[in-house]
Amino acid sequence: MLSPAERKKKNFAKSLLPSFTAEMKKYEELYQLFANDGYTKELCDLFADQFVNEVKKPAHDDIIAAASLYNRVYDHKSAEFYLEMLSEKKMSSDDKFAWCVEMLKTISLLGRWRDAEDFRTENINFMQNYAAKKPLDEMADMYISLALADCAAKRYPEALKLLKFGYKPHGRNDTSLLKIFITVVYIFARSGDEEGLEGAVSNALGCLKLFSGYDFAWTKEYYEKCVSDAAQGIL
Numbered sequence: 001m002l003s004p005a006e007r008k009k010k011n012f013a014k015s016l017l018p019s020f021t022a023e024m025k026k027y028e029e030l031y032q033l034f035a036n037d038g039y040t041k042e043l044c045d046l047f048a049d050q051f052v053n054e055v056k057k058p059a060h061d062d063i064i065a066a067a068s069l070y071n072r073v074y075d076h077k078s079a080e081f082y083l084e085m086l087s088e089k090k091m092s093s094d095d096k097f098a099w100c101v102e103m104l105k106t107i108s109l110l111g112r113w114r115d116a117e118d119f120r121t122e123n124i125n126f127m128q129n130y131a132a133k134k135p136l137d138e139m140a141d142m143y144i145s146l147a148l149a150d151c152a153a154k155r156y157p158e159a160l161k162l163l164k165f166g167y168k169p170h171g172r173n174d175t176s177l178l179k180i181f182i183t184v185v186y187i188f189a190r191s192g193d194e195e196g197l198e199g200a201v202s203n204a205l206g207c208l209k210l211f212s213g214y215d216f217a218w219t220k221e222y223y224e225k226c227v228s229d230a231a232q233g234i235l
Helices: 004-010 020-037 041-053 060-072 076-084 093-109 113-132 140-152 156-162 175-191 194-209 219-231
Strands: none
Touching (some): 004 020, 020 041, 041 060, 041 076, 060 076, 093 113, 093 140, 113 140, 140 175, 156 175, 175 219, 194 219
């Protein structure tokens, strides 16, 4: 979840409007809930209500953020519900890319591999063209979503190969690298490869041990649970 400062920076033009102060106050209250309790169903529902459901014209990035929050608590059906709101909308390149990545991940985690393949075929040119203009290190989420699509289709070697895209770690507290390791755990769990799963869990926990600190009191336990859940085939 974006910090209030990050949200304000991202919405600089909007921040000049008189209504933005009240909007930021609501966001700051939700962010405090997030800081205290982490990713919860309550947080998802409150964010969706205040920034999507009760807004006449919700921002595209808020709709995508709502879906992302629901995916964090394994409510992939709710995530798809919000993403579908944008399926016929014209979006900026940044929003469309984020939408494509989240939608492909969501469909794949719902196990609808044929739909995931059709969606990837329809959008892969845009995704690759967008990614070509960005640093490779910023594309972890895209490769994770592509790997999950292969995983849903039971193409496990191809899924694992996609995650070897050349990501370069960023210091000790690299959450993107940790997400890649957790996805590898999930793929091995889904494949039924017990030996590979054991090594993947060890690598993910080893990555977590490298962290020199955490943003919130719940962060370490949350990531440990993510690894444990992924080992059970839950992501």
